[in-house]
Amino acid sequence: MDKNKNKKGKNIVDTSIERHCTPAQSLKQSLREMKLMRNGKMKKRSWKEFREELNKEN
Numbered sequence: 001m002d003k004n005k006n007k008k009g010k011n012i013v014d015t016s017i018e019r020h021c022t023p024a025q026s027l028k029q030s031l032r033e034m035k036l037m038r039n040g041k042m043k044k045r046s047w048k049e050f051r052e053e054l055n056k057e058n
Contacts, residue, residue: 021029036042045053 033042037044
């Protein structure tokens with residue numbers, strides 16, 4: 001049997017994702033950043049600024 005098909009013969013997609021950190025680590029980092037923003041030690045970014053930064057990287 002083809003490894004990309006299930007028992008009924010339908011194609012399946014491998015949805016495993018390689019992560020650079022665990023979801024728990026990501027949450028901890030986000031909470032640290034939020035705390036820094038609230039204390040004025042880190043600049044807040046709008047969604048638009050974030051998207052523009054991502055587009056510059058690619």
